[in-house]
Amino acid sequence: MVDSLLLVFMFIAVLGIGSQWIAWKFQLPAIVVMSIAGLLAGPIFGLINPEQEFGELYRPFISIAVAIILFEGSLNLNFKELKGLGKPVFRIITWGAFIAWILGSLTAYYVAGLSLAVAFVIGGIFIVTGPTVILPLLRQSKLKPTPAKILKWEGIVVDPFGALLAVFAFEIILFISSDSRDASSLFLFFLASFFAVLLGYIFGKLIGWFFEAGHIPEFLKSPTVLSAVIACFTIADEVWHETGLLAVTAMGMTLANLGISSIKDMRHFKENISILLISTVFILLTASLTMDTLKDVFRPEIIGYVLLMLFVVRPLSIFLSTIGSGLSIQEKTLIGWIAPRGIVALTVASYFAGVLEDEGFQGASLVTSLTFALVFATVCAHGFSIGWLAKKLNLSSDGKPGAIIVGSNRFSVSLAKVMEELGIPVLVVDSSWGRLYSARRAGVAHNHGEILSEQMEYTIDFTPYDYLISASEYDSYNALVSSTFIPEFGRKNVYRLPRQNHSGDQLDDIDHTIGGQELFRPAEGLEELKYKIKAGYVFRKTTLTEQYTCEEYLRDRDKETILLFVLKQSKQLEFFIEGVDTTAQPGDIIVSMTPPSKEFNKIKQKLEGKNKSESDRLKT
Template identity: 45%
Template sequence: MLADLIFAGGGDIVHHEGSVLPFKIALIGALGIGAQWLAWKLQRPAIVLMAISGLIFGPLVGYILGLPLPTFLHDGLENFRLNPQVDFGDVYRPMIGIAVAIILFEGGLNLKFKDLGDAKQAVIRMVILAGPIAWGLGTLAAHYILGLEWDLAAMVGGLFIVTGPTVIMPLLRQAHLQSKPANVLKWEGIVNDPLGALFAVVVFEFIRITMMEASMAMVFGKIAFAAILGTGVGIISGIGMAWAFRRGVIPEYLKAPVVLAWVLVIYVLANTLADETGLLAVTALGMTMANTKFASMVEMRRFKENIAIILVSGVFVMLTATLTPAILKAFVSDWGVAAFVLAMMFVVRPVAVMLSTLWSGLSWKESLLISLIAPRGIVAVAVAGLFAAEMTALGRDDGAIFVPLAFALVFATVLFAGFFIGPLARMLGLDSGDGDGVLIVGANPWSLGLAKALKEMHIKVTVADTNWRRLRGARLEGHETFYGEVLSENADYSLDHSGFNILIAATPNEAYNSLVCVEFAPELGRHRVFQVGAREGDEDGGEGIAFTSRGRTLTSRGRSFDALTRDWWGGWRFRTTNLSPEYTLEDLYKDRGDDLDLILARKPDGTLEFIQPGQEFRAAGASVLSFCPAKDTDGARGEGAKRGSGLAGPAAPLPA
């Protein structure tokens, strides 16, 4: 019944008068990008908001149109109703196919194997063992719970092993997991994203070829040929593109457009050589380019951040809008769907993960957490939409169940992971702690001195910079380092967000410091992002950048970057002092001078408090980190230290 309802939603293309169809195209774009922006603003998974927007302008408006309405209201609402299968007609299927191809290329472009780190063995097991196990168990669940035929059940089981990296990344930043389980979840999502789609491709090819009444030898021979051909086309084309970039055959300003055009060419070419091998080819293309050394990976990421986001947003809204009120009603009333979703979440996934990670170096707690956190993402829904259209075109109307089933699994897994990843991590002791990690953006003598002082206080420090040479001092001190732009999407995958809860922007560029703080404030909280002051005594911006568009001012006196640097070369150094009833903060000022800067205090309970300009601070028993003039060897403050404020010439530098 459900499949019949879904299939009935299709139809021939409707020729709209005037600008109705262009208006709907613009509406799809506005809804998709608007949902992405709102998700960023609210720090919620974008996939849920995009699905909700599609449901509102698709099934909900369709339901309202079925009510007795005045003619003018009915006609007005009709313009806002999205029914992509009717609106786009014969163009709908190739549109979804091209969008899925670009999404899978984007997934392959993230597969840089050298970045797997200590999670390499576990990730390999998750792909080689957990993937096929989950595929088999998911097939059984789809057949016996949903009553699907074995071939369609195999497609469902293969497709839904994927976990979406675009959903997992925000969850990992919220939960602050320890590095090993965080890396396994992150890289499993990246690797399995295209893998699940390829499992579904294999089964689809099996169904398509067997419907031609070919022998089993012919079926498996064609599938093997298609897999080899698609992979070969992707690898060869990827090597060729990397060679062209290295040789300068393509100018810089054309690289991103050429990549987009090349992905489309390879997708169509592979499909022409052998049906439905295009998805495999573009995935192999992305993987090859990701692991081939050339100097234009930044352009590839720019392509991914712009084109892929637009396509993902549009596809998601369109797929949700294809549902109808009748489909949703039948779907909600079908208890088999709920049983299938629960089985996938709490039986199939845990069994596959626990079996595959035995003797992999993961503890049972890490394996349990990984097994319960498996949010499905955009690829699952996009590929489900593609194959739903392909199966109905082959006359298999029951294949139309893919789209609503994908949405049910996406909603359930995203909501469960969003609400429970934090409590689960704390219950299992796998969170990285609260307030015990600091990310310092900007490697310079002053910030490296701060990093060393924090390390001596047993606070984990990560130093980030875009210049490899400037990070040399941090590497020599044994700090964690991140070489790259912290504002790029690459940082979402390569920077360990679980290692810090506090950010300090300490570059010479005030505007850049503010931008970094604004970017990380929704993730960490505005009370945990700090930047060096713009000028002497600057309290949350002064006459410079508004305090709402910057981080909190670092140090109690709010010195600027230039002043802090002059003080550093004037002999000032960082000092940790344990306060007590016998040695108070007033004693520290008397000992080191009233112009010292207080940075932070570690309270007896282990929490960190950064001291702001004008803040009254009294904390007996706390360890205080200050930036102050150094003493002479006889215990008195020397003239050089007195001049260390940067208002006079520098004193002779003292060793750190």
Template identity: 45%
Template sequence: MEDIVLKLAVIGAAGIAAQWFAWRLQLPAIVLLLAAGFIAGPATGFLDPATDFGDIYRPMVSIAVAIILFEGGLTLNFSEIRETSKAVRRIIMYAGPMVWGMGALAAHYIGGLSWPTAIVLGAILVVTGPTVIMPLLRQAQLDARPASLLRWEAIVNDPIGALFAVVAFEIILVYVGLHAADNLPLLFLSGFGLAIGAGWASAKFIVWTFVRGHVPEYLKAPVLLSSVVAVYALTNMVLEESGLLTVTIMGVVLANSRIASLTDMRRFKETITTLLVSGVFIILTASLSMDDIRSLDLGAALFVAVLLLVIRPVAIMLATIKSGATIQERILTSWIAPRGVVAVAVSGLFGTLLADAGVEDAGRMVAFTFAVVVTTIVLHGFTLKPLAAFLNLKKASKPGILLVGGSRWSTALAAKLKEADVPVMLADQNWNHLAEARLGSIPVYFGEVLSESAHHAIDPKRFSSLIATSDNDAYNALVCTDFGPELGRNHVFQIGRIDEKARQSLNFTLGGRPLTKEPVSFLDLREKLLAGWTFQLTRLTDEFGWKAYADSRPAGAIILLWIKPSGALVFAATAAGTPGANDRILGFALPKDDARAEAASQTARKAEATAAIKTAEGNDSVTIDETKGKTK
């Protein structure tokens, strides 16, 4: 008993450690998870999942895969697929069967596998792993269209590929005489129909119970999780692995329903999925034996090469003809198809079932699948970003600014930054604070930027800097503290006057840099804006340099930042030097005419004050003289 507990602890610790190192090193997490599983299993023999966990090994992995697919379905929103829906449908309906057929032929004639193993392997390799593609998409920063295409294909294709494997396995059982051929079409259609119907109906029932208040808030996430497992198990009783399609459809329906607490539940599911993905990859990799690895010969290497370089590109290019996808999107999709946890899990399941049915080389199917998984993860993980850049499918990489806190001052700043062609977004929890920005077509985020969902929706990597501009200094410091590790502490700024003693009592990692060299409070900035101060963008030249610009500024003008010709942003508060020719300086000051008028007004007021003082002094002297005269 203690041995099993120790092994579970090692799996959990190794999985989270791999995830953390992947985050720090900016590597695909699955690569490190596979390495951890190999060390724990084939290399050292510490883990032997089939022996260690016994009869619960396969059900445990199957339930974990179902939960992972359900969470993937929760990320699919129909509004994201409008422009790519035709291409996605064709990839699933046409490219999938083509990959299955050509993959089976290649596995038999090139890989040397028997027909039963080759047919099931071809079906399994239809899938593309969402557990791999999602982190890759976040790192690559693709445009919305190709990112949507790859994400939808990965999540929808996983259960479809598993069902293809079920059909292939049933055909093999009919071929060897273990099942009757008459029942096969009815079994498949009933299982497929039940999966779709059960997924839709269960999701609608959950929505109804949640909206009507039949489930308390603290029980919603547990009810959802247990419902996923129950629905998966029930549909699997009709047709093996049809439950994967059921839970995927269940997740998609829930993702497109308006449930107020869905964000909190999605956050809970993300946490569970991270743990499950980490554990499942380590367990499945550890289940490999050295004999399986040694079975990978030249034929296996040629099979993987043909699958990646011929089968997938041909299937995608043919299926997406006149689909609305551009040639660049089709080329990217034809290359990027990493396999993940579902392919490994399903191959392990059917490898065991085929071995039980008397297929001698069924064990080699797992090794072939692992070879495809490792190769695709490494190649696609390190080529997606440069290929997307080459095909011009990446988002604009110009440094942008995230403004937190909607006000007239921050809205005016956002408008000037947008005018300067600097990517900008204004975020606030108050919808009314964003009204002026929305009217000015400034990108906004309505919600709490400190929430987990905001970090996914906003994608901090789109921005190089953050400015916290709310009227609450403590909240500004909290926002800068939260975003500091992602953007870098030299790139998070806040407005507000901070007492020096209070600053010294705080940890140096709290808060952000002052936006201005002399800290200015929210109220001061608001008053200046109401007094007529504006944001001004000025380009320096060889003739009109920094000294001439500084001399031309009105008294009290605030220099915020300057924009280099490359688009890089330099904040004045932290700048080591001064701006040069062709730099554009963003300042906040009174317009020149208003400044002259203000200066003249101040001069007049001073003159009046001086005259009044002199008059008062003259009156005092006269009074004294009169007093002296009377005394005399």
């Protein structure tokens, strides 16, 4: 056991972020890795016991962390996303949640052996999925827009309602079983819930007004929002336990739909914090479990309950609630399978386990074991299967990672054309119909619009694209576009054309951290690239073999050849950049711009070889 509380903090942070890195490195579900890390550090090897070591700080810390995570998720709930999806989303978060509650409660009563009172409380908790588990899975699986948006909305909106449903069920149970309670307690519960929604709405509107009116400087905006989230959650939760989650969800949705200019910066800030909190909270929760809890997980009634929740309750609730909603059978199947439970289920269940046990309800001692069994089973089953199932149902945007090219011109369209020939998803984006003429004529996928406008988030599905290349005629615009999309694509996957030597903006003093990486090798500005295409340069695709290696290719190439990128056998793209070593293996394809003389000689050699072979054949 680690004795120092400071060392415990460090250990938890390292385990959490280390688990995220391992998950990213080996393409594993992050929640699964974090759960295993927490179990190993806690009940299995006994290195830490956060609940015991943190004492009274344990529950408040987790509650605030969950509130921040839920708020960050709700910041993504813009009603514009619901265009065409309003009916299925509404049905799933209302009728679907209700059906899941009833079926889940009856399953807990008849299969898990809980009392009817405890079963209905647990049934309410288990309708939640939540952003802590859904959003990482969506990033990993690259689902098509419709199922991805439905799962995201369900996960974030139902999260607070699951907690409230459990509270409501608990109040009903106490009202029925106690002679001293009257209907006023139920009325107060509904009043507190309404107050929480109103409080969240007011907080969101006030923050929006302060921001837009310029009463808060830029450097204080993110800290102000963070403080407001904690205040909003705490006030509502002090009025009535578990209503704080509803308050922060209402606050986040209000801000998301106000159209605030700085909402994207806040979203990135909160997303970074959420990743840290998700990592640490999952370690905290799993490391605080006991060996007795883990042993109870393997009881037959708990295993049976989990299997029925996975294969009967969830699919049935989705299929029944989405009748006539317009969803395809494939979409219903995927959504009906994916329902991982996460932090909210664990935290709310652990709270009610103690309360129900204190009230003397039968089966309350099994609540924690039952919850962990369902959480671990769902994050494993759904985490490992979502990608496979999405491919089987043709609901995945899987394939070669694609590229968005900003700016339509002779070079960018030619580059897009050669990418399409290699099967790489590509999209040329430009705000000018005139400039897009070349893309339309070449038959290249294109989109008319300003890439920097907020509207583009709803008109372009960014899921198939892993790379962004800014290739307009203006150096300053390329730098701005690249800087804007670095948080979305990652600094490693955002590129821009080199600064132009003879035209365009003069940005010699630009900070090296602004904008993406400069393409290609040797570096050529847009004007030079367009001139070379006009002069007859052609795009050439060279497949490397064991006999013709990358070293031989680089040695044989014409000194005027411009190296563009390598298409790896793994389907990844690796662009040539000055000062960065780009390697290629047998089976990889090197794409380059080759001078016409070099290409002419290649064709001539092929024709001579063909004529010689034909002559030899005739002689024989």
